[in-house]
Amino acid sequence: MIYVCSDLHGYPIEKFKDFLKSTGFSKDDFLYILGDVIDRGPDGVKYLKWLLSMPNAQLLLGNHEAMMLACRFLFEEITEDSINSLTGTKLNTYSVWVANSGGVTVNALSGMRDKEIQYILEYLEDAPLFETVSVNGRDFLLTHSGLKNFREDKKLSEYTADDFVWNRPDINTRYFDGITCIFGHTPTVFFGDEHRGKAVKTDTWIDVDAGAALGLDPMILRLDDMKEFYME
Ligand SMILES: [Mn+2]
Known part of the structure; x- marks a missing residue:
């Protein structure tokens, strides 16, 4: 099942793994994470290692992983000096990531072996911006943030890439029939307090960001039966 x-x-990774297990997820199933495992909470890099x-x-690539990739120049040699000596475009790129709470990820990576960081960067370079999936006769398009400039x-x-990872839909946005x-990408509480911590479903899209970035618990959706899982 998917x-x-x-x-x-x-989000605390052991808590997430227990949650995933509680849904019945096994080695015969497949999990898509639609981006943004890193930044804000401390366990982001642990997800990347786990995914490897x-x-x-x-x-799938999220805007936070895209910001990390844009800063890959940092990981050639990551020391206080290499950060202090950044100038121009690189400094701007790094500042954008840090302003989006990337600092916690930089800290986690700075203690790691170069080889391990390179594996992670290669994994992110190969991470898709979208996936199409068919399950039980229903077609799905998976992306990080929906689709900006949709037609x-x-x-x-x-x-x-920005259309896939930086989009902000509103509740009246329509995609494909x-x-x-x-x-x-957009915590569902942004669509109204009645959606707090729950998926938002419209005729053409589903937002599954229950708001871990805001300190809420994540949710999981199983496509085979459209069952939504929430933490106890
Ligand atoms: Mn995002």
């Missing part, structure tokens, strides 16, 4: 969740943002070892899970007749290859778009 499971989906998003925006773990360094998981044959039945795939991370029904536009090919997915015509969207930019017949393909349910599933994404995170």
Whole structure:
């Protein structure tokens, strides 16, 4: 069966693994995480290491992983000096990531072996911006944030990376007829307090970002039966 969740943002990983197990998830199932495992909470890099070892899970690129990739120059040699000597464009790129609470991830990476960091960067470079999945005759498009500049007749290859990872839909946004778009990035409480901690479902899309970035617990959606899992 296929499971989906998003925006773990360094949520305590052991708690997440217990939650995943409680849904019945096993080695015969597949998990998509729709981006943003890193930043904000301290366990982000642990998710990246875990993903490297998981044959039945795939991370889609989130805006936070995209910011980390844009800062890969940092990890050539990451010391206080190398950070202090940043200038120009690199400094701006790094500042944007730190302003989006990337500091916790930089700290976690700075204690790691170069090889391990390189494996993580290669994994992120290969992480897709979207996936299409068919389950029980239903078609799904998975992305981090929905689709910015959406047009029904536009090919997915015509969207930019930013269109996939930095989009903010509103409750009236409509995507495809017949393909349910599933994404995170926008904590569902942004659509109103009645959605706090729960998925938001419309005719054409589902937002599964229950708000771990805000200190709430993540949720998991199983596509085979559309069952939503929440923590006890
Ligand atoms: Mn995001």
